[in-house]
């Protein structure tokens with residue numbers, strides 16, 4: 001469902017190599033955790049998957065669609081949650097969600113039910129008529145999550161989605177992720193919370209200095225490194 005082949009990206013006229021020859025495949029039905037220390041290249045990789053940044057070389061496919069050649073069709077398959085919830089402050093929550101539903105061409109008769117369902121899950125239904133500028137960080141994150149998922153995309157790509165969520169919302173999101181993948185869809189998310197990755201993910205990749213240094217199921221990674229927790233493996237590999 002997600003395929004990266006030899007993807008490379010540099011910043012500052014080539015002086016900072018953020019992502020270096022990354023090849024990854026994420027299969028249908030998988031929850032895939034993308035791990036790495038600060039500055040490892042996670043956000044840059046994610047931005048290339050969702051078509052916000054162009055790789056210097058390599059190819060990116062989502063649901064078999066080339067993100068560079070056919071970005072609009074590829075983006076329809078994706079629900080993207082960035083690391084910072086950026087919402088138009090002077091819209092109400094409802095206006096923001098309707099705007100996104102228009103962008104994703106969700107028919108009016110279908111959007112109401114879907115939006116209501118997600119708002120109920122995240123517990124922000126009462127605030128939906130208020131201006132976004134009055135929302136807390138967590139409420140903005142929940143609104144962004146609702147906006148990213150309202151067109152029911154098969155591929156969820158999330159950059160640190162649990163940041164700012166209270167334990168209950170975080171639990172509900174993890175539940176939603178599991179349910180989504182049970183139906184043959186895909187979730188790809190970055191996190192610094194290794195316990196979450198350990199419990200939730202079918203497979204993980206660890207990126208360090210732009211390069212993938214481990215990838216597989218936790219059992220596969222454990223076999224190579226013979227440590228009892230992902231945290232210990234992570235610390236050993238990225239020190």
Ligand SMILES: Nc1ncnc2c1ncn2[C@@H]1O[C@H](COP(=O)(O)OP(=O)(O)OP(=O)(O)O)[C@@H](O)[C@H]1O
Nearest residue numbers: 011012016018036037038039040041042043044045
């Ligand atoms: N616009 C930019 N210009 C120059 N360098 C950049 C730019 N954006 C990112 N970088 C550099 O690219 C590298 C990878 O950054 P990236 O944001 O992808 O890492 P990350 O793994 O998401 O980090 P974090 O966990 O801190 O969010 C870092 O060295 C970062 O400083």
